[in-house]
Amino acid sequence: MQPENATSVSVRSTTIDDIPLIMELVKALAEFEGLSDHVLATEDSLKEGMFGKNKYAEAIIAEIDGKAVGFIVFFHNYSTFVGRPGLYIEDIFVYPEHRGKGVGKALMTYCGKIARERNCGRLEWSVLDWNPARKFYEHMGGEHQKEWLLYRLDDKGIEKLAERK
Template sequence: MPGSSSAFFIRQAQVEDVAEYEKALDSAKATPGILRKNLFETPYAHTLLAFSGAPAAPGKPIGMALYFFNYSTWTGRPGLYLEDLYVDEEYRGRGVGKAFFAELGKVAQEKGCARMDWSVLKWNQPSIDFYEKRLGATAMSEWMGMRLEEDGIANLANFAPKA
């Protein structure tokens, strides 16, 4: 088990990194080909990766943060939406999550973002505590997430005005 001063670093993901996550895709709908297309060929999202070790001698991937940009009509500025954040269990509590947020904050400032948003499962109290107490984030209890999946998206065509 790594010591509390375990070295790690964070960098933007590269297309070669998709192969590293191939082993973890068994239960996901995303294939390496889909990830390659949507993250690198037509980048709908961006990914930061954390590796053990140092840039000159990288070890294994230990975490990732996937994000994209949105737009707020309220602020008239872009925002950064953190879609996924994951840190390997053995590296939690060692500053990797804080380092991800530091890098995301830097990206958000460089892009002129007015805010950062993300979702967290209601049962994930350790993460909620981290976001509120360590980062100073506020829960948006007045908002409820909504979703349409592929069938629902296809069904939207039924609402188009008839010519």
């Protein structure tokens, strides 16, 4: 069931020509999260990571009337417990003025179809604890994994780890 103010949302995979648009959406997401100063990506690094020799991630764009209104960036992981690949959603973002119009649902559904087609055993993502989108994710069937904590090493941490003796 679509909201009363539903608009026709189209969703598509991206091409190399979408790199400037993906960069724009990454910056908009970072601004929304108050993390603009953390964006180190460039159009060149996105091009290499999504369309280069080794494709590390893929993106999906949602459009209304031919205008981009949101995106998902995802990549494959692998579960030894399940014995199958999974999809991990790195980013999902819908411009605030287009929320509540079915854009997020269209993006998540499209990503779910990709996961099913690729025989993935899991579809996972992380969300900031303050983000009101948590209610949306739960509505879409997502379950908060209370027993798992996310850990991360940045460039400096990776360098220190790699140099350990």
